[in-house]
Amino acid sequence: MHYEEKTSCPHCHYHGPIQRDFGYRRRKDGSLHPQSWCRICRREERKKRRLMGSPSRKY
Numbered sequence: 057m058h059y060e061e062k063t064s065c066p067h068c069h070y071h072g073p074i075q076r077d078f079g080y081r082r083r084k085d086g087s088l089h090p091q092s093w094c095r096i097c098r099r100e101e102r103k104k105r106r107l108m109g110s111p112s113r114k115y
């Protein structure tokens with residue numbers, strides 16, 4: 057596979073393959089754009105927001 061683009065996360069500075077560790081986002085016009093944050097940071101951020109926004113959902 058020659059299509060292994062890499063990028064780095066501005067949040068945790070992790071550097072890795074986009075497809076596996078970042079993922080893509082499809083825009084309305086159908087074009088794909090790599091996520092800027094890695095999957096882990098996005099998940100953490102979502103968790104944080106959920107904790108702040110709505111009360112109680114402990115894991």
Ligand SMILES: [Zn+2]
Nearest residue numbers: 065068094097
């Ligand atoms: Zn990250």
